Amino acid sequence: MRPDANESGLTAAGGPENRAARPRFNPTLSLSVLILLLISTVALAQQRFPPPDFESGHKLPLTTTPAGRAFIYEYVDVAVLAACIAISVFLIYRKRSRAGLVGLSLFSLAYFGFYRKGCVCAIGSVQNIALALFEPGYAVPVSVLAFFILPLAVSLFFGRSFCAGVCPHGALQDLVLLKPIKVPAWLEQALSTLPFIYLGAGVLLAGTGSAFLICQYDPFVPVFRLSGRALMVIAGVALLALGMFVGRPYCRFLCPYGALLKAGAMVSRWRVTVTPDNCTQCRLCETSCPFGALREPEEVQTTPSVLRQDRRRLAFLIALLPVLVLGCAWVGDFFSGAAAALNPTVSLADRLAAEKETPAKSGALSPDDLALDRARQNADEFLRNAEAIRKRITTGSRIFGGWVGLVIGLKLVGLSVHRRRKDYEPTPGDCLACARCFEFCPSELVRRGFPNGFASQPLDGSPLEPALK
Amino acid sequence: MSPPSSNPNNPSRRQFLKDGARIAAAAGLGGLMGSIAMRSSAMNTVWQIDPQKCVRCGNCATHCVLEQSAVKCVHAYAICGYCQLCTGYFEPEPNDLNTGAENCLCPTAAIKRTFVEDPYFEYTIDERLCIGCAKCVEGCNRFGNGSLFLQVRHDRCVNCNECAISKVCAGDAFRRVPANAPYLLKTTSHGL
Numbered sequence: 001m002r003p004d005a006n007e008s009g010l011t012a013a014g015g016p017e018n019r020a021a022r023p024r025f026n027p028t029l030s031l032s033v034l035i036l037l038l039i040s041t042v043a044l045a046q047q048r049f050p051p052p053d054f055e056s057g058h059k060l061p062l063t064t065t066p067a068g069r070a071f072i073y074e075y076v077d078v079a080v081l082a083a084c085i086a087i088s089v090f091l092i093y094r095k096r097s098r099a100g101l102v103g104l105s106l107f108s109l110a111y112f113g114f115y116r117k118g119c120v121c122a123i124g125s126v127q128n129i130a131l132a133l134f135e136p137g138y139a140v141p142v143s144v145l146a147f148f149i150l151p152l153a154v155s156l157f158f159g160r161s162f163c164a165g166v167c168p169h170g171a172l173q174d175l176v177l178l179k180p181i182k183v184p185a186w187l188e189q190a191l192s193t194l195p196f197i198y199l200g201a202g203v204l205l206a207g208t209g210s211a212f213l214i215c216q217y218d219p220f221v222p223v224f225r226l227s228g229r230a231l232m233v234i235a236g237v238a239l240l241a242l243g244m245f246v247g248r249p250y251c252r253f254l255c256p257y258g259a260l261l262k263a264g265a266m267v268s269r270w271r272v273t274v275t276p277d278n279c280t281q282c283r284l285c286e287t288s289c290p291f292g293a294l295r296e297p298e299e300v301q302t303t304p305s306v307l308r309q310d311r312r313r314l315a316f317l318i319a320l321l322p323v324l325v326l327g328c329a330w331v332g333d334f335f336s337g338a339a340a341a342l343n344p345t346v347s348l349a350d351r352l353a354a355e356k357e358t359p360a361k362s363g364a365l366s367p368d369d370l371a372l373d374r375a376r377q378n379a380d381e382f383l384r385n386a387e388a389i390r391k392r393i394t395t396g397s398r399i400f401g402g403w404v405g406l407v408i409g410l411k412l413v414g415l416s417v418h419r420r421r422k423d424y425e426p427t428p429g430d431c432l433a434c435a436r437c438f439e440f441c442p443s444e445l446v447r448r449g450f451p452n453g454f455a456s457q458p459l460d461g462s463p464l465e466p467a468l469k
Numbered sequence: 470m471s472p473p474s475s476n477p478n479n480p481s482r483r484q485f486l487k488d489g490a491r492i493a494a495a496a497g498l499g500g501l502m503g504s505i506a507m508r509s510s511a512m513n514t515v516w517q518i519d520p521q522k523c524v525r526c527g528n529c530a531t532h533c534v535l536e537q538s539a540v541k542c543v544h545a546y547a548i549c550g551y552c553q554l555c556t557g558y559f560e561p562e563p564n565d566l567n568t569g570a571e572n573c574l575c576p577t578a579a580i581k582r583t584f585v586e587d588p589y590f591e592y593t594i595d596e597r598l599c600i601g602c603a604k605c606v607e608g609c610n611r612f613g614n615g616s617l618f619l620q621v622r623h624d625r626c627v628n629c630n631e632c633a634i635s636k637v638c639a640g641d642a643f644r645r646v647p648a649n650a651p652y653l654l655k656t657t658s659h660g661l
Contacts, residue, residue, distance in 0.1 A: 047614050049550030056586045060546040061593065065652045068623030074513050074648075117627050124630045132505050138645075139510040149502050156491050156498075212631035225627065227536050267491040344636055367526035371639035374524060 074143040077120055081150060084108055084166040089158045091165065091435070092272060096444065098435040101164055105171035113168030118221035122147045122162065123169065123257040124214055126199065127206035134207035134392075151257075155264030159271050163251060163261060164433035169220050173248040174434060176240050180247045180290030188292050189415065191253040192430070193407050199256035200403040204396045208389060210343035214256055247290035251432060262429040271428045274437045276447045279423035285440040286424065293430035294437060298421045310416065317413050324405040332401015336394040343393065348375050349386030514645035516632040520618035520655050522642035525603040525610065529619055532634045533601075539626035540601035540619050540634065542579070542594050545655045548616035551589035557609030557617045558582055558592055574604045596622065615655070623651050 084104060091100040112121065125148040132140040151162035163170045183191075202214040215221070219236035222228025228236075242249050251258050265271075274285045274294070285294065340346045351368075352375045360376065361369050375382045426437065438444050480488070518529075518540065529540035554566060558580050563572035568582055579598035583591050594617075601619060609617040621632075635643030646653065 047548065047550065048612075049552055049614055051547065051549070052551040052585075052589045054586060054589065058585050058589075058591075061591075063543055063545050063654055065654070066622055066624035068515055068626065068628065068648060068651055071512065071648060119627060119629060128630065129501075129505060132508060136508070139508055139514075140505055141513040142506075142509050142511050143513060145502065145505060145509055149498065153495070153498060156495055211636065215630045216633075225534070228534055264494060267487050267494060269491065365526075367528050367637065367639040370524045370526045371641075374640055 074120075074141070077116065078143050078146045078150075080111060081147060081166065085150060085154050085162055088161045088165045088433075089154065092161055092433050093158065093270065096276060096435060096438045096447075098439060101435050102175075104165035105174055108166050109168050109171040109175070111168075112166075113172060113220075113224045118168060118218070118224040120144060120147055121169075122151050122167065123255060124212065124218070126257055126260070127202055127212045127214055130203040130207040131209065135209055152260055152264055155261045155268060157269045158433075159265040159268045159428055160258075160261045160432050163258065164435070167251075168224070169255070170248060170251050170432065172220055172223065173240065173243040173250060176243050177247050177290055178244045181245050182287075183246060183292055185292075188252075189411065193411050194253050195255055195259035195262070196407040197404050198254055199259045200400050200407075202256050204339065204393075204400045205342060208339075208343065208393050208396055210339065210346075210393065219250060247292075248432065252291060252430070265431070266429040268428055272426050272431050272433050272435075274424055274426065275441045275443045276438075277443055280443065281423065282442060283424070284442060285437045288437040288440040289426065289431075290436065291430060291432055291434070293426045293432070294424060295419075295421060295427055297423055298419055300418045300420050310418070314413065314416050317409070317416055321406070321409040321413065324409040325402045326405070328405030328408070329398045329402035332397045332399075332404070333394070335401070336397035339397050339400075340390050340393045343389055345382075346386045346390050346393070348372065349383050349390075352376065352379060352382065510647070513628075513648045515621070515623060515628050515648050515651045516626065516635060516643055517621050517646045517651060517653050518619050518638075519642045519644060519653050520620070522640045523603070523606070523619055524640035524642070525607040525619075526639035527602050527604075528637045528639060529634050530600045530602040532637050534629060534633050535625065535627065537625075538601040538634075539621055539623075541596045541599045541622045541625075542601065542603070542605055542617055543620045543654075544592065544594055545616045545618070546591075548614050548655060548657070549592065550614050550616075551585065551591060552613065553588045553590055555582070555590065555592055555609070556612035557605035559608075561608075574608055576600070576602060576604065580605060592617075618655050620652055620654070 084107070087104055088101070091097050091104060112118070120143060125144050128138075128140045128144045129148050131138050151166070154161055165171065198214070202212075205211045205213045217232065217235075219232055219239050222233045223236045223240070239250055274288075281297065286296065288294065341350075348371055351372055355372065356379070360373060365373065530538050533539055554563075558574060559566065559572050560574055565572060570578065573580070577598045577600055579595045579600075581593045581595060583593070585591050603619055606617045606619055609615055632643055
């Protein structure tokens with residue numbers, strides 16, 4: 001009952017289309033087979049060749065569907081995250097233990113990094129949230145929502161405890177830090193606006209469904225996976241090499257989630273202090289921070305002439321803020337084309353519009369041509385759809401431009417506001433709560449029970465006395 | 470400016486602003502979480518290929534972040550015609566219907582051809598060898614029943630937040646599916 005599936009059957013079915021290499025066309029034979037096939041089609045639904053009738057009782061094998069990771073483990077991840085953050089807070093604020101934090105970092109690196117391969121992570125979750133906000137069809141998984149919310153909520157009360165020992169990206173960089181050098185203040189301040197700009201770009205591209213920029217350009221996930229795009233492997237290794245001398249370069253100058261945590265930490269309820277009780281201004285901790293977060297005491301100049309000048313500058317900068325926002329929004333408009341090109345639908349629509357007149361290619365098609373073919377099948381709807389996306393990206397680019405202006409403006413305003421600081425204190429936004437500075441404080445050593453505040457073994461290998469005044 | 474006060478009942482202006490900002494941020498976070506939680510799903514999602522949309526472009530073999538793609542060819546045996554001349558197995562116009570490499574489509578010899586009974590042959594995929602290039606899928610869909618198709622294999626897939634193949638998929642066939650139903654298996658063949 002079954003038509004002999006030889007090369008004639010092959011030719012007949014391949015007749016109308018012309019995509020792949022196929023055998024010679026044989027009109028007489030193919031016609032006969034076509035008729036044969038049409039007859040059999042009536043009885044056998046849609047199959048070109050009817051399923052076999054095994055006389056030997058051969059059983060059909062089942063199509064295998066190997067399972068992924070069990071559902072329950074998503075919640076295990078969230079539980080591990082919550083536990084790690086709680087332990088981190090405990091180690092920073094109660095135990096004040098650097099050794100404990102290193103241990104926690106190692107665990108996080110092993111679990112979230114090498115075991116979970118860097119995916120599900122709080123840094124990338126920003127994009128899922130952005131996509132969920134702007135794309136009603138996308139349902140964000142609860143576990144991803146938890147990864148976004150938990151560290152951020154904790155930062156409002158305990159600063160960047162997540163960065164200290166839970167984030168695998170931070171842990172990896174923290175462990176390679178050998179000999180930190182001080183980044184000049186002007187460079188540090190300028191670079192510290194980058195995370196906010198990167199955050200804006202990530203939200204813009206994710207929210208419009210164009211690209212998950214932050215995941216695509218994550219430098220450490222290829223390290224965790226031990227494979228990845230060459231560009232990102234090189235970037236990851238280069239950042240780690242840089243991280244040997246510049247403390248945590250990704251965390252400080254790029255991490256978009258770090259930008260959110262920084263904002264949270266700036267208003268946090270409790271914050272890290274170098275000293276457990278009171279500062280004697282011995283300056284032993286002065287150079288202890290590898291991340292440039294430790295600031296020296298600052299007395300506000302109260303001479304009326306200086307104050308007047310400062311106030312005038314501040315007023316000028318605040319007045320400049322809206323101008324900057326609008327100006328940058330205008331500039332952002334020029335980049336909307338580049339942003340739209342990153343969206344696969346829009347870039348395909350561009351090609352479709354450009355090649356509307358040219359006839360469809362035949363023969364073996366490249367993936368790009370196949371995509372064009374797909375778009376052609378419903379060209380009008382495709383173009384309409386792409387136009388709607390392009391409009392959203394244009395609006396988004398303007399908002400992104402405005403955001404960049406706001407970030408720069410607020411940075412300038414922030415720099416011209418006086419901070420009153422009596423003691424050596426870590427700036428809450430920049431402090432990654434790594435607990436390195438604690439061990440430099442004599443009061444801390446007293447708290448830990450060392451006689452007279454001196455460690456029997458100096459901590460950094462150098463004699464402590466000369467540094468004391 | 471008044472000196473910062475340590476009296477909790479009479480906070481400094483700066484402290485007051487900071488507390489206010491914290492409460493506002495907490496409220497904002499709560500609001501954001503609430504609005505998104507309404508639309509969130511308890512189930513995580515995984516990536517999968519819709520076989521009806523797949524155009525067999527070959528990007529799956531080369532664009533996965535894994536060194537060997539997580540996409541493999543799978544076989545819906547119930548649809549298969551068990552053809553002697555399998556167009557997913559053999560090159561067009563093969564020299565001979567045997568397992569010689571010059572006759573075979575698969576570049577890695579991942580398809581096994583076993584004789585069942587005259588004239589039926591069974592074709593099974595060795596997933597350790599399959600690279601997801603879709604050459605066999607193209608042959609089977611174009612000329613045969615379409616029982617071979619590509620699927621993301623979840624024992625291999627690392628479930629990237631954004632699948633690298635999905636961005637370049639020529640047929641726009643990748644989509645997120647619930648993790649408890651992670652496969653989109655073919656149950657009907659491609660029609661004539």
